[in-house]
């Protein structure tokens with residue numbers, strides 16, 4: 001269970017001058033052990049920030065980060081896989097040294113021989129050849145480089161992997177190969193995934209549950225097939241329309257109904273109201289609470305509350 005929070009006034013975390021990251025407000029979710037929860041939303045919704053907070057790459061600015069690892073009380077051992085494998089692999093290192101680095105750093109193997117044997121095993125696990133260890137990152141395709149990143153992430157035998165748009169830089173056919181690899185690894189190693197994507201179609205077959213984020217908040221969270229069969233939040237419905245189809249197989253269509261507002265100056269009430277086809281006066285004045293529905297799914301929308309509120313188990317929030 002994760003509770004990630006940073007107050008409105010501290011929504012941005014300063015990293016370098018003029019470079020900010022989106023912060024998040026009261027985002028709470030459960031990642032089922034051995035399963036996959038995906039966070040989905042447009043760029044700037046805070047999903048990457050949540051990923052980095054969860055793995056400790058960013059400190060929460062003035063908020064809190066609490067998680068309850070449910071793995072026999074053991075500390076959470078999380079690893080992160082990034083969107084751009086080329087940027088995250090040192091170009092001057094041979095692949096075997098890239099993968100061996102965490103083994104050496106954490107002294108997970110004693111002898112050089114054991115380290116190299118483990119590297120060869122990891123390369124095989126991700127569908128590469130042990131001989132590939134002698135090459136440099138630039139000698140590989142984008143998909144192969146992502147396999148190398150995955151091998152490095154697995155070197156420490158983590159139980160939990162946070163994957164931030166791991167296939168977004170890849171061609172569609174290569175994306176499918178990497179997603180298949182990740183699913184196989186999950187089955188074989190009992191891995192738990194937090195998967196971040198802007199594309200619902202990418203996470204559909206990975207996820208047990210999907211949380212849709214908008215401007216630093218979760219607006220809907222549901223079991224995957226329920227979300228696809230019955231998207232309740234108007235923003236989820238909008239995202240569904242951007243899924244690639246036969247006419248547009250290459251990439252998701254742009255969301256055409258308006259821009260994402262600045263996270264520094266979020267709209268009052270429901271933050272989605274300037275773009276929402278169902279918005280009324282209440283929406284621009286009052287922030288919808290997160291409603292937990294009878295099926296265990298959550299949604300934050302006045303219209304859904306009016307339609308389904310009677311059957312809701314509880315009203316939580318504000319979230």
Ligand code: SF4
Pocket residue numbers: 233234235270271272273274276277278279280283288300301302303304
């Ligand atoms: Fe749209 Fe209102 Fe629901 Fe927000 S609360 S998603 S503006 S209908």
Ligand code: MG
Pocket residue numbers: 043044047048165
């Ligand atoms: Mg991102």
